[in-house]
Every structure is written in C-alpha cells, then in structure tokens.
Amino acid sequence: MRTPTVLALPYPAQGHVNPMMTFSQKLVHNGCKVIFVNTDFNHRRVVSSMEEQQDSSSLDGEESVLKLVSIPDGFGPDDDRNDVGMLCEAIQKTMPEALEKLIEEIHVKGENRINFIVADLCMAWALDVGNKLGIKGAVLCPASAAIFTLVYSIPMLIDDGIIDSDLGLTLTTKKRIRISPSMPEMDPEDFFWLNMGVNGKKLLKYLLHYAPSLHLTQWWLCNTTHELEPETLLFLPKIIPIGPLLKSNDNDDNKSAATKSMGQFWKEDQSCMSWLDEQADGSVLYVAFGSITLFDQNQFNELALGLDLTNRPFLWVIREDNKMAYPHQFQGHKGKIVNWAPQQKVLSHPAIACFLTHCGWNSTMEGLSSGVPLLCWPYFGDQLYNKAHICDELKVGLGIDKDQNGVVSRGELKTKVEQIFNDENIKFRCVVLKEKVMKNIAKGGTSYENFKNFVKEIKE
Structure with a gap:
C-alpha cells in the first residue's frame, strides 16, 4: 500500500482545530502524510504556542509527515474572529478559492500530491473543491452525532415548518420534537443557532448552502461512540463513530511538549500537573x-x-x-x-x-x-x-x-x-x-475498526 497525503481542513475555532489535529496525528501514526490547513491567523497562534512549549526546534520528525500550512480567512487584522456570522461570510467569499490555489501550488511543486481531503463538517464546501480537482474526501464532525443529524436535517425541518422558511430566528413550535422516532426528544430552543442572535441566522444560511456537499462522500466521520448516542446512530447509520478522539501517548517522554500540544492556540501551563500531584x-x-x-x-x-x-x-x-x-x-x-x-x-x-x-x-x-x-x-x-x-x-x-x-x-x-x-x-x-x-478505541473496538477501515480505503 502507498503512503497517501491527506489534506486536513478544520473550521477556524479552537474546538474544531483540536479534534482535527488529534485525528491527523492518528493518520500519521497509521502511515499517512498530512497537510494541515489553518487560517493564516490561527496558524500563527498554533506555531507561536508550539515555539513557547518546546525546548528544541525539533518536532520529533513529525513535521516531515505532518506539515502545517495556511490560507487567508478573508478577515482584516482587527476583525473579531469570534463573530461567527461574519466569519462564515468571510470564509464563503475567500477560502474555497484560496484552498484550490493552495492545492494547485502543492501539485505544481510536486512534493506530495494530495490524495484525499478531510474537511470539518462546517467546511463541507472543501469536498466541492476536491471534486473539481478529482480528489476524494470525507467530513469529520467534531460535535455529537445528534448535532450532525440536526445539520443534516435542517432542510427537512424547514419543509416541516419547524424552522421558518426565511431562516429567521423564530420557532414555529415550543414543543419538544423528535427528528426521528428512535432519537431522544430535542427542545427546539436548544437548536445551536438560536442562542447566537443575528449570527445564528448567518450560520444557518452558511450550513444550508453547503449541506448538499455532504453527498459527495460516503465517509461521515464523527467524534462519538455507540454507547453515547445509540438512537441517533441508528437513525442515520451513515454517520461513522470514531471517538473518543484523544491525544495518544501522553506518557511518551520521547515526544516534546510541542508535539503533544500541537494545535493549541495558547501555551499549556504544565505547572498545574505538579500542583495536582500534591x-x-x-x-x-x-x-x-x-x-x-x-x-x-x-x-x-x-x-x-x-x-x-x-x-x-x-x-x-x-x-x-x-x-x-x-x-x-x-x-x-x-x-x-x-x-x-x-x-x-x-x-x-x-x-x-x-x-x-x-x-x-x-x-x-x-x-x-x-x-x-x-x-x-x-x-x-x-x-x-x-x-x-x-x-x-x-x-x-x-x-x-x-x-x-x-x-x-x-x-x-x-x-x-x-x-x-x-x-x-x-x-x-x-x-x-x-x-x-x-473500549471503542482499544484494538477490536468499534471506533478502532472504523478508523482502520477508513485508513485502508485511502491507502488503496
């Protein structure tokens, strides 16, 4: 089997970069090369936090197989990147074109031809970019399978009149709903876009725009397990649990602090560990x-x-x-x-x-x-x-x-x-x-086997 080069693209927020980085390191441990694409802004944060962590300039040789690169997010230097609505609008305008350009540049240099793209669920448009360039892909949901199902079900909820069709932030029902008979009830007031004000409407519009891109892949990976969400996974069996995504080998002293904390926006304060020991x-x-x-x-x-x-x-x-x-x-x-x-x-x-x-x-x-x-x-x-x-x-x-x-x-x-x-x-x-x-991530566990099957597929 060959060594594939995978491009990993997280949504630009710490809670999305972290699981995508853990996933990428697992790919590296399973014989893949990874090109990890942050926004320019987050790339600088990640690199500077790693430099603060490490005693030497080495990254345990991991940088040759896990390469950190970046593309612009479309924001100005002083824009508020915690403004989800503005961020989604900027991503939509700037990043698909920037990603395509990056891939073409990598291919022209001829170092590592990209064989596969893994995009965050909120960056599913990257599958369209891959499709255009003849590269297959997968989505990775860093949230629960229930949230994945909710995103997938937005068009249905609009058709059923539960979300009003102009994507306002008014609910047509106060009653708890079930997306499927097998799933636990959901309080519509807990829909994640409703507690974000005007940003919620922009986020919903953004997700709806890219929902069709999900059908460009059969790999719907999710950081969850069967025991945590059995009914949801029964309803949407296309979702493949590969969780929990945990950093491996925390006790491996051969790895530098920088490699272990790769992907963090801030330097981790290790002094709390000796305090806990007391x-x-x-x-x-x-x-x-x-x-x-x-x-x-x-x-x-x-x-x-x-x-x-x-x-x-x-x-x-x-x-x-x-x-x-x-x-x-x-x-x-x-x-x-x-x-x-x-x-x-x-x-x-x-x-x-x-x-x-x-x-x-x-x-x-x-x-x-x-x-x-x-x-x-x-x-x-x-x-x-x-x-x-x-x-x-x-x-x-x-x-x-x-x-x-x-x-x-x-x-x-x-x-x-x-x-x-x-x-x-x-x-x-x-x-x-x-x-x-x-048990899921131990050898023979469901998540372990699902991940192995995924790696096998991209290597073939």
Whole structure:
C-alpha cells in the first residue's frame, strides 16, 4: 500500500482545530502524510504556542509527515474572529478559492500530491473543491452525532415548518420534537443557532448552502461512540463513530511538549500537573469554560466567590483574554489558576473529582473518557443540547441553574458542587460509561475498526 497525503481542513475555532489535529496525528501514526490547513491567523497562534512549549526546534520528525500550512480567512487584522456570522461570510467569499490555489501550488511543486481531503463538517464546501480537482474526501464532525443529524436535517425541518422558511430566528413550535422516532426528544430552543442572535441566522444560511456537499462522500466521520448516542446512530447509520478522539501517548517522554500540544492556540501551563500531584485523590474541582465563553464582571465575581465558598481545592482555567478583575473578597488560597491547561492530562489525574464545564463536545468527550462527573454550565451553540444529553440521557452530570436575573449565584454553585461530590450514583455511572467509551478505541473496538477501515480505503 502507498503512503497517501491527506489534506486536513478544520473550521477556524479552537474546538474544531483540536479534534482535527488529534485525528491527523492518528493518520500519521497509521502511515499517512498530512497537510494541515489553518487560517493564516490561527496558524500563527498554533506555531507561536508550539515555539513557547518546546525546548528544541525539533518536532520529533513529525513535521516531515505532518506539515502545517495556511490560507487567508478573508478577515482584516482587527476583525473579531469570534463573530461567527461574519466569519462564515468571510470564509464563503475567500477560502474555497484560496484552498484550490493552495492545492494547485502543492501539485505544481510536486512534493506530495494530495490524495484525499478531510474537511470539518462546517467546511463541507472543501469536498466541492476536491471534486473539481478529482480528489476524494470525507467530513469529520467534531460535535455529537445528534448535532450532525440536526445539520443534516435542517432542510427537512424547514419543509416541516419547524424552522421558518426565511431562516429567521423564530420557532414555529415550543414543543419538544423528535427528528426521528428512535432519537431522544430535542427542545427546539436548544437548536445551536438560536442562542447566537443575528449570527445564528448567518450560520444557518452558511450550513444550508453547503449541506448538499455532504453527498459527495460516503465517509461521515464523527467524534462519538455507540454507547453515547445509540438512537441517533441508528437513525442515520451513515454517520461513522470514531471517538473518543484523544491525544495518544501522553506518557511518551520521547515526544516534546510541542508535539503533544500541537494545535493549541495558547501555551499549556504544565505547572498545574505538579500542583495536582500534591492534592488528595478525588478532591479537586476542575473549572474550564473553553476557548470562547465570556462572563461579565458580576458573573465572574459570583463564580470566584462561589469557588471560595465550596472550601475545596480547585484548578481554574482563565484565558489570557479575560478582562475581568477578581473581586476584592476573593481568597482563592485553596486553588490554582492557569491561563490554559493540558486538559486531557488534567482530567485523567486521580486528584480530579469533578469538572465544571461549558459542555463543549471536546470537553464532554474528554470528561466522559476520564470517568469524571460533569457540572454543566453551557454558554452557547451546541453546548445547551450537550448539557441536556449529559444530565437527562447519560445521567452523568448536573445542570447549574441561573437565577431570575440570568446569573449563576455563588450559593447555587456551592450547592451543586456539594451535591455532585456526594452523589455516588453519578460517580458509579461515570466509571461504567468510561469503560464502555474507552473500549471503542482499544484494538477490536468499534471506533478502532472504523478508523482502520477508513485508513485502508485511502491507502488503496
């Protein structure tokens, strides 16, 4: 079998770049070459975070088989890349043409002819580019199979009158719906585009425009497993579970920190690991809200003072772009605060008792793979649906409730932390689910075999 060269294209956000990078490293370990395409802006962030991580300039020889390249995203230097609506519009105008040009340049140089494209579900237009150039492809969904199914079902939901046909943000029904008789009910208010204001409409329009591109491939890969979403995978058997996508060999000391954290926008602070080593097993509350969540000063104060009130050791990730000041009453003496953490390593540390999370799917998968109970505080997008799935279907977490002013109070936080620390049923279900989920990526497991079949296909 030959060594194929795969072009990997994530949607330009940390929660999409991460799983695509893990997937790419798995391809490399299985004898493929990968050209990983970020936007120019994110490429600079990734490279600079890797340079900060590494002691030597070497990338363990991985750079010869995993090459990082970039194309423009169509934004100006000062545009807000967290503005999803504007980002989708800019991507649509700029990136298909830029990707085609990049592929042609690579082919002219004749180093590695690209044999296959793996595009993020939100970048399905790349399959059209591949089709035009005679290159086959696959889509990879970094979210749940339910969200994949929801995206796939948007045209049907419009036909059924559940989403109004001019793609406004009004719902024609308040009732919970089932996309199929076999799937769990969904609250239409949890549809990921509805809690994003005007951006939601632009995102929906963008996804709808590229929905037909999905039919250019039979490879619909998804970072999930049968145990987590059996009914959804039954309804849309075309979705191929290959999760959990986890960084491999965290204990492989031959790999530099830079290679292990490849794809991160921020430098990981490894000092939290030695701090965790000093804490008692099952004593620490891990608090991290992903790469986009923003709090106002009042909510930030309540969170900080709530952590004090729990009177338990906590590890709190506060990104560098946080503009909030700590409240003057905040003691924080039981905790450690870092800008960015090696999350998978943190969650698998024996000191961690529970994970206070925004319920992004990557965080959810990493939490479930470590058998850690989840305290759910979603921010936007698919996180609201994920919270419902974690608490109501899987029963491995608790939701955190907001008061009448839309604020999570320090008292509510303290109450829920106590509740989850003392809930033996949730802890037991987490351990059972962890075993089931992890079996999938062990030799002979469903995800393992699905991935092997995929690699075999692209090598042939």
